[in-house]
Amino acid sequence: MKSRILFSGLYILFFNIGLNAQQALWGAPEIVSPEIHENNTVTFCLLAPDADTVKITGDFLSTEKVNTPYGSMDAPGKALLEKDEKGVWSYTSEALDPELYNYSFIVDGLSISDPANVYKIRDVASVFDIFIIGGGKADNYLVKDVPHGTVTRRWYDSPGLDMKRRITIYTPPGYESGKDKYPVLYLLHGAGGDEEAWIALGRLSQIMDNLIAQGKAKPMIVVMPNGNVTQVAAPGEGLRGFYKPQFMEPRTMNGEYEAAFTDIIKFIEANYRVKTDKRNRAIAGLSMGGFHSLHISRYYPNTFDYVGLFSAAILPNKNVSSKIYENLDETLKTQKDNGYKLYWIGMGKTDFLYESGVEYRAKLDEIGMPYEYYESEGGHIWRNWRDYLVIFAPKLFQ
Amino acid sequence: MKSRILFSGLYILFFNIGLNAQQALWGAPEIVSPEIHENNTVTFCLLAPDADTVKITGDFLSTEKVNTPYGSMDAPGKALLEKDEKGVWSYTSEALDPELYNYSFIVDGLSISDPANVYKIRDVASVFDIFIIGGGKADNYLVKDVPHGTVTRRWYDSPGLDMKRRITIYTPPGYESGKDKYPVLYLLHGAGGDEEAWIALGRLSQIMDNLIAQGKAKPMIVVMPNGNVTQVAAPGEGLRGFYKPQFMEPRTMNGEYEAAFTDIIKFIEANYRVKTDKRNRAIAGLSMGGFHSLHISRYYPNTFDYVGLFSAAILPNKNVSSKIYENLDETLKTQKDNGYKLYWIGMGKTDFLYESGVEYRAKLDEIGMPYEYYESEGGHIWRNWRDYLVIFAPKLFQ
Numbered sequence: 001m002k003s004r005i006l007f008s009g010l011y012i013l014f015f016n017i018g019l020n021a022q023q024a025l026w027g028a029p030e031i032v033s034p035e036i037h038e039n040n041t042v043t044f045c046l047l048a049p050d051a052d053t054v055k056i057t058g059d060f061l062s063t064e065k066v067n068t069p070y071g072s073m074d075a076p077g078k079a080l081l082e083k084d085e086k087g088v089w090s091y092t093s094e095a096l097d098p099e100l101y102n103y104s105f106i107v108d109g110l111s112i113s114d115p116a117n118v119y120k121i122r123d124v125a126s127v128f129d130i131f132i133i134g135g136g137k138a139d140n141y142l143v144k145d146v147p148h149g150t151v152t153r154r155w156y157d158s159p160g161l162d163m164k165r166r167i168t169i170y171t172p173p174g175y176e177s178g179k180d181k182y183p184v185l186y187l188l189h190g191a192g193g194d195e196e197a198w199i200a201l202g203r204l205s206q207i208m209d210n211l212i213a214q215g216k217a218k219p220m221i222v223v224m225p226n227g228n229v230t231q232v233a234a235p236g237e238g239l240r241g242f243y244k245p246q247f248m249e250p251r252t253m254n255g256e257y258e259a260a261f262t263d264i265i266k267f268i269e270a271n272y273r274v275k276t277d278k279r280n281r282a283i284a285g286l287s288m289g290g291f292h293s294l295h296i297s298r299y300y301p302n303t304f305d306y307v308g309l310f311s312a313a314i315l316p317n318k319n320v321s322s323k324i325y326e327n328l329d330e331t332l333k334t335q336k337d338n339g340y341k342l343y344w345i346g347m348g349k350t351d352f353l354y355e356s357g358v359e360y361r362a363k364l365d366e367i368g369m370p371y372e373y374y375e376s377e378g379g380h381i382w383r384n385w386r387d388y389l390v391i392f393a394p395k396l397f398q
Numbered sequence: 399m400k401s402r403i404l405f406s407g408l409y410i411l412f413f414n415i416g417l418n419a420q421q422a423l424w425g426a427p428e429i430v431s432p433e434i435h436e437n438n439t440v441t442f443c444l445l446a447p448d449a450d451t452v453k454i455t456g457d458f459l460s461t462e463k464v465n466t467p468y469g470s471m472d473a474p475g476k477a478l479l480e481k482d483e484k485g486v487w488s489y490t491s492e493a494l495d496p497e498l499y500n501y502s503f504i505v506d507g508l509s510i511s512d513p514a515n516v517y518k519i520r521d522v523a524s525v526f527d528i529f530i531i532g533g534g535k536a537d538n539y540l541v542k543d544v545p546h547g548t549v550t551r552r553w554y555d556s557p558g559l560d561m562k563r564r565i566t567i568y569t570p571p572g573y574e575s576g577k578d579k580y581p582v583l584y585l586l587h588g589a590g591g592d593e594e595a596w597i598a599l600g601r602l603s604q605i606m607d608n609l610i611a612q613g614k615a616k617p618m619i620v621v622m623p624n625g626n627v628t629q630v631a632a633p634g635e636g637l638r639g640f641y642k643p644q645f646m647e648p649r650t651m652n653g654e655y656e657a658a659f660t661d662i663i664k665f666i667e668a669n670y671r672v673k674t675d676k677r678n679r680a681i682a683g684l685s686m687g688g689f690h691s692l693h694i695s696r697y698y699p700n701t702f703d704y705v706g707l708f709s710a711a712i713l714p715n716k717n718v719s720s721k722i723y724e725n726l727d728e729t730l731k732t733q734k735d736n737g738y739k740l741y742w743i744g745m746g747k748t749d750f751l752y753e754s755g756v757e758y759r760a761k762l763d764e765i766g767m768p769y770e771y772y773e774s775e776g777g778h779i780w781r782n783w784r785d786y787l788v789i790f791a792p793k794l795f796q
Binding site: 046047048049050051083090097107108109110111112115116117118119120125126127130131132134142143144145147148151152153154155164168177179193233234235237238239241242243244271 | 406430444445446447449460505506507508509510511513514515516517518520524525528530531532540541542543545546548549550551552555562564574631633634635636637639640642643757795
C-alpha cells in the first residue's frame, strides 16, 4: 500500500462541501469575514461579482429611524460595501467597543447570512451572524483558559404539564468530580426563546465560567428550562420536527407554567447535589421569563431568596383568568413578609416595557417591598440581558 | 396598571430581529421554506423580487459532472426556481426518499443560506440548510416519542496532550436515574470535524434513542471526543475564539492522538458508571476517525472487542514517523490473536478511498484477520456514515 491512499483534503472537501468549496478550489479569492483587527475595527467581506449593491446591517451600526405601520421606530443602521476588481465587496467598521454583535448582509435588497462566517445564532425564526470584540465586559463572553463547567441537555418528567420536557443545565467546574452541594439559579428565557436561548444568545456557560474563575460569582448550578408549555423542546429538538419557530407560543402566560414550575425544582433537587433551601435558590428571567420569575416567586412565596427581573413583562393579559394572577398585592406582601435577600430589577431606558417597570416599582414602593434597581442604556435586547446576568449572578448566594 | 403593558409581539420582534422581520411586518409574504408535502415532494421558497435567477443545489438532486483542475468530478445538481408576481421564487422537488438532505440557494451566482430555514448544520467551514424526509431509515433521525438520552458537553484533562479538552457524551435513557453499568462506544469524527460532528451531522442522539427504544441496540454510552490534537474544542468553543474552520488541523494523523487516547478511556472509566473490560468497549470512526480507530485498536490490541471503520482512511503519510504506525502487520496479528468480537468495515462504492479499502481487506485476509464488510452505494458522505452507525450500533455488546 502506498501513500496514494492518503487523505486528499481537496477531494474530500469537494465531495462533502460542494459548491461553496468550489470557489476556494478553483482560484477564487479565499474570503475571511468578519476579520477583527487589532484596533477593534472589523472588516466584512462578501464575494459577489454579479451584485449591484451590497449593504451590511447590524447592531454595531448606529440605529436609524424607519417609518412603519406602527409609527417611527429605531432599526439597525446600514452601511454600503465597496467592490474590488475581483468581485469582493468589503466594509470596515469604526473601532468597536467590547460586545457580542450581530449582522447580516443585504445583497440587491435580499437579506442574507454571511457565507464565510460559521458563527451564527438563532433568535426565534431568524439566524444571525455574530462576532465578539473582546476586552472589557465582552471578555466574559469568550472561552478563557479557566476551569469550565459542564452543559447538559436532558429530559425530565413534568406531571403538571403531562409531558416529558427537555432542559439545559450548567454545572460549575468541580461539580462532577466533587461532593459539595451547590445553590441553584433558575434562569428563564423570553417569548420566542426556549431551553437553548441562554446558552446560545446569553453566552451563559462562558459568563458563568469566567465569573466563577474570577471569584466574582459563587459556583452554582444554572437551570434553563423551556418556558413554553406547548413545546416539549426547542424547535428541531422535539416531536414537531423542523418547523418555522414563532415568536409567541400559545399558553405561555396563562398560569400553567408557573403552576407546574415545582416539577422542575423537584427534578433538580432529586437529581443533582444541590442545597434545597430558600437561601440557595434564585430565579431570574428576561422579558416573558421576568414575568414568569415575578409570578413564580410570589406564587411560591417562601421558595426563592433571590429574584431577578430582566426587562420583565409585568402583568398578564387582563383577558386571562388564572388564580395564579389573582391577589397580586396580597401575595407580594406575603413574599415581603417571608423575607428575601434580593429582588433585582434591570431595565433599559428605551425599553418599550419601561413605563410598566415604573408602575411596578411604584407598587413595590407602596407595599414597602425592597428591591434593587438597575437602569441601563438601550432597550429590549440580548446585549442588556447578558449585562444584567453579569451584574446579577455575583449578588447570589453570598 | 393596564394591559397596555402587555407584550407587543410585533414590537419586540422588530427590536430584536431587525430587518428580516420587517418584511413580515410590512405586508410582504410570509415565507415557509422548505415545505414538505404529504407525498414527500418538497417546495423551497425565497423572497427575492430583484433577483434575475435563483437556483437551488442540494444532495436531493441528481449529481452532475463538472470539470475541475483535478479532473471531472460529481457535484450536487442544480435546479431553477420560478418567480411569481410577488417576487417569491419557488421550486418543488420530486417525491424524495427518506433521508436527511442539505441544500443552498444560488441567487445570481451567489450561494446563500435559506433565510426562512433555521435548521442548519456546519460541515467544516460551510453552513448548510437541512431538512428530513421521515419514514423508513430516516425515522431514526427524528426525535420520536421515546425515552431520550442525555447529551453532555464537558471538559477533561488530557495529560498526554498537556491540555484540557472538550468532549461530548451521550448517556442512554435511564443512566442518570439508575445504578447499572454500561458499555461504551468511542465514536470518532473525520478531518474537519470535532466533538460536535456526530451530534450535528450524525444525528447521534436521535439514532441512539430510537435504536435503543426499538430494542435494536443495547443501551450504551457514546463518547465523542475531539480528534484534532491542536484543537482543545470545536471552533468557537475553545480558546481560539471565532475563526474560520479548516479542513485539516495539523498533527491529526501523526500518532499523537492515538498515543494519548488512553486519557479519554481513563476519564470515562473514572467518571461514568461503565463496564471496564474489553467486551464492553467499542471504537469506531469515519474517514480520519476510521484511521484513528484502526490504529488505536491495534496499538492497544487487547482493549476493544468491537471496531468500526466507516469509509476509513487507512495508512499514515509515509513522511510521518511515529512508532504507532510501525509494525502494522505484527500488531494486527497480535490484535487477531488476542481475539475480538467484530471488526466491521463500511465503504461506499464511489468513495475515493475505495481502492485503499480493497487493499486493506486483502491484507486482513492475508493475515487471517476476520472482519465483516458492508458496501453501500455512494461515496464519502455523512449520509453513509449515519447508515453505517444504524447498522453497526445494533451489533455491539450483544
